[in-house]
Amino acid sequence: MGLGQWYNRQYAKAVFFAAVYATGLYVAFAVLPPYLKGLITLGDKGVHLEKVGKISRLVPGDHSIFMMINGVLAMLVLLVIVFLYVLNIRDAVTVGRRRAEGQDPSKLNNGMFPWLLLAIPFLGVLFFTVMPIVFTSLIAFTNYSSPNHIPAKNLVDWVGFSTFNNLFNMTGWSDTFVGVLTWTIIWAILATVTCYFGGILVALLINQQGVKFKGFWRTLFIIPYAIPQFVSLLIMRNMLNEQFGPINQYFRAFGLDGLPWLNDPLWAKISVIVVNMWIGIPVTMVLVMGILTTIPRDLYEAADVDGASQWMKFRNITMPYILFATAPILISQFVGNINNFNVIYLLTGGGPATVNYNNAGSTDLLVTWLFKLTIDFKQYNIAAAVAILIFLFIATAAILLFRRTKSYQEEDMIQ
């Protein structure tokens, strides 16, 4: 490495590449192998007694999870080295070719510039997004879970697909999984549809002919969106408090009993959907109001000439326009709701508790269940398996969405 650049008389570059190459070789052969081996074995000695002279002493064993991280890191480093190597050769070849054609090589650095820009963001994403995903996927194939397989006290081992097997087939886990999954899907559909159509209705309401102070209404209705979500959710949680909350207080003032908003499984589900409407409707509203202004006036005028009713105009002009423009947003909102951690966790905490589920409550979504499994119950392998399933789902949705994306298809339009 570096010789090609030397030959091309790019000495600084040559020295740089040679240095990279030397470190790379050293790292790849002297530093990395034990880590890669650790990734395979995940350690073979737990905490154990060792005889030192006459007394036995407790010796810390291998920390399987750290070995795993090191292993994954080692693999990434190896990939980066290989990548640099390929880059070096390609660079030498192109520069060489240009030189042979008699062009000035110093002006040809343009090809490298975007990579220079991307280097740091790339590393950030690699180590804090890609690596965690790889690592999570790996954990799903181990027995890393409380109480028997938590390092540094115990070792963690590869167990193949048995985590997934437990998730799908073992009573307790599979019941919870199916239950939580079903509610997640129902929730995502209801939450998306209610906010979507709610938003459209509100936008149309404001946009009606004859309604005055449109800007005022718009600003007023956008307030729920502007308040930080965690604040409004915690406030809602208090408002819906069964004993002291103002909502039930008003019910009582009218001689009614008040409802167990967050304490009854069914009411809790209704509450989260309604509260989510309160948070989500403003977003769709703003969006739809924007779209409404882009619908050509003459369409409505033509419809008027043909004697169309309000409803017909709405169904045949307004709605198709809105649907067409917002379809991809609908998909991303659906995905967003599948992962809507805040609304559930801050409002009900996944509760009310139920005996039917393993470590989950009646309003828990897959993501909040996963969070609890990780933070509260230390069932890391199950949580990781759930994460993989969610990821597969999201990736599918994202690819569907991507095919219709503006900044993907329409680029190079403005030159």
Added chain:
Amino acid sequence: MKPKLLVSYVLLALIGVVSIYPALWTVLSSFRVGNSLFSDTFIPKQWTLDHYMDLFRTRGTRDIQYAKWFWNTLQVAAVSTVIGTILQLLTAYAFSRFRFKGRKPMMMVVLILGMFPGFLSIIAIFSILQKLTLLDSKWGLVLVYSAGSALGMFVAKGFFDTIPRSLEEAARIDGANNMSIFFRIILPLSRPIITYISLMTFTGAWVDFIFARAILTSRDEWTLAVGLWSIIDSYNSTEFTLFAAGCVLVAIPITVLYMYTQRFLVDGLTAGASKG
């Protein structure tokens, strides 16, 4: 007035009340004497500023370090904003302006990863930070917030796409290199998008609950989101008026910022969307 329009106004007023009620109720509660959630009247009978002052006093009986949390949150949000915005701008610029090998597949990867909520791999992030001994530290949190920020680059990329290329070509003919084009032509033109990105990153870090809750374990290091949540969770609404005052102080800067940025909202939402 036509009856139909009257119905519309009634509906609008109703929605308006529903929209503003929680906020109004919280603000009023924060001025109410006493500490309970329960009150006889909507508008407090006696007004007080005690709860606001109380937030910044320490009392032996409870552990609410509001000032400390506020300072933590501010630090985390500010540093994440600076790093995150820079990373995001660089990424967006590279993808918008240069055609390099593997660009489209990489954009696909960015989109997929961007839709993947980071907290799904929280176990891994947890372990990595543990390894870096950055667990339970706000700098670990900053790292998490800013490292992935490049994934949100589509809005900025959409913006860069609209800057005419002829500007750059003209500059190039005048002998400008890539660096000076970026700093002297693109950046000055991008002030709106820079404002947008930094506000988004700032508010994102300011209001994030999940990572803060998972990564910060000692009360000293907490951010406001975790702190306020714990007031509700552990004091079980017995310190409600105090909580309300805390909420008002957290919400004011963000709410003002959001009202100001709402004109960007549509752009942000539709950046990844289909052609209309």
